[in-house]
Amino acid sequence: MARKKIDHEKQNDEDVVSKSQLKREMHHLQDLGKQLLDLKNQDLEGLGISDELHTALIETKRIKHREGLRRQMQFIGKLMRKEGQEIIDAIEAHFEKIRNLHNIHNQQHHLVEQWRDRILTEGHQNIEAFIEQYADADRQWLRQIARQSAHETKQNKPPASARKLFVYLRDTIAKQDH
Secondary structure (H helix, E strand, O other): OHHHHHHHHHHHHHHOOOHHHHHHHHHHHHHHHHHHOOOOHHHHHHOOOOHHHHHHHHHHOOOOOHHHHHHHHHHHHHHHHHOOHHHHHHHHHHHHHHHHHHHHHHHHHHHHHHHHHHHHHHOHHHHHHHHHHOOOOOHHHHHHHHHHHHHHHHOOOOOHHHHHHHHHHHHHHHHHHO
């Protein structure tokens, strides 16, 4: 009998969520509510949130007083707790998608910078390497802009050619990726 009592107590302990865990979940939902404030109205409507939460988010954007804003954010957290788990999952997925798009954009930007720097420093070899990967690129224009950039650097002029090269490389890479 004593053994069954101990097993029963363990089962109850596993079912009970700690007060700290509940607070963490409430703060997480309140933080999600803060992130929702940055979204446009059409994005909010696409998430399928309740009308009450949508109205509270719109009203929050008008509140300027610090204490009023704090209380409104707590209210939004309360409304977020009333939302179904599928809505919360959709909100989190939306923000994850935004983060992924941002990371992809940063990677593409770094790729373009690397190609620009390689073409400007090592010239002909990297122009040929770029053209092998991106067949739509104009070899003659790339050589010409690389020479102009070298000339500007020697004369301590602003790097207008390097900027033009960056834009050209960005557009060429984007065109092939899409």
